[in-house]
Amino acid sequence: MLGRVAHGIFWMYRYLERAENTARLLAAGQRMALTRGQDLADSEWKSVLTTLGLRPAYEEHFEDYTGAHVCDFVLRSKHNPESVLSMVERARTNARTCRSALTAEVWEAVNEGWMTLRDLLAKPVRDATLGAALGAIRRESTLARGATHGSMLRNETYCFTRLGTFLERADNTARILDVKYYLLLPSISYVGTPLDSGQWDNVLRSLSAERAYRWLNAGRMDARSIADFLILDDRFPRSLVFCYSTLRENLAELAQLHGAEGECHAAMREADLRLNDKTVEDIFEQGLHQFLLEFIADNQRLAGAIAQDYRFVS
Incomplete structure (x- = not known):
């Protein structure tokens, strides 16, 4: 191609x-x-x-x-x-x-x-x-x-459709979650109030996640549970883990088609190391904001590496 x-x-x-x-x-x-x-x-x-x-x-x-x-x-x-x-x-x-x-x-x-x-x-x-x-x-x-x-056809063209879709989707999920955590609440005093719950509900709706989350977490509306769902639940198609699973599969398919791996495959493995085998407790211990900033930076590096390897840097 x-x-x-x-x-x-x-x-x-x-x-x-x-x-x-x-x-x-x-x-x-x-x-x-x-x-x-x-x-x-x-x-x-x-x-x-x-x-x-x-x-x-x-x-x-x-x-x-x-x-x-x-x-x-x-x-x-x-x-x-x-x-x-x-x-x-x-x-x-x-x-x-x-x-x-x-x-x-x-x-x-x-x-x-x-x-x-x-x-x-x-x-x-x-x-x-x-x-x-x-x-x-x-x-x-x-x-x-x-x-x-x-x-x-499930060929290399299809792989690039998936890479574009899920890189963008992962970036969007991370940014919405990060902005909520630091900017949406006007004061720390609102944490745990109806306003806080309403804004977390707003985050879920922004990501088409409200109904799926409620099916799995009836009655719970807190930062830790929502972060766990949006970051680590591989059943939800907009979670970070799901997005990266899809990216990994399509990069592997491209490597097989081209008979070689490139920098983007190394970048994918490095990003996986930051994301896989983590628990929500690990993420909050590190700091949700710091974790999301690192994820967004990794995502941008991965996109750049894909562009470089497949020669479409604009």
Whole structure:
């Protein structure tokens, strides 16, 4: 496979996953903001922008933190090069560049999804239209992922779709969990209160984890149990352990196809050493924030090593 094709496939699926994750985070932020006073609602929207890394860019153009302004900026603003609309457009551009490596079903799902969202986000996003917009983003990403799973050969192209998806997903899970632990609660005095429980519920909803977590942990809503679930439970498809299990399998498949390992395989083994055989007690003893910072750095190194080994550094 040519490096430019691997690059296009890898980033196409990173952008699709990132767009979906952003929509889920906005939906959870809206849910929390609607149940709180104005000051706490503003704090909630600030935390969304912080999680996405967009707060400095947002503050260049707005002085308030109303839901309408935040959502419109994140979803479609021309002042935001990392808007969801831009992500979906980049995914579609990459898909068009690599069209010969994709099935017709995948191309159609991505292209039609882009057209749908382009029309839906042509006008400013308001409270009345936000739910429909966020639902459409999640739906179009899911359709593209479903077309991929149902129509593509399990070859090296498919491996790069999985690498892009699960590197992005792992990064998103780690960042949401880290921001919650340090930024969402306004004060340590709130720990154990209904506000604290509500915000942990918000974290779970941001990661589509609320129902699965409650099935397994009826009545429990605390930092340790949630961290254990989101980091170490290999049954949940957005946990760090699950993401890295998938990455490991696909890197091994690429090594077999190419007859050699590269730096990314060494980086994968090093990342595994930090993650495997840990308990949630080990993580909290080290410090959840420090663990997550190390994980995010490892994830970035792994992505860079994959790009270097397969010659698609942009």
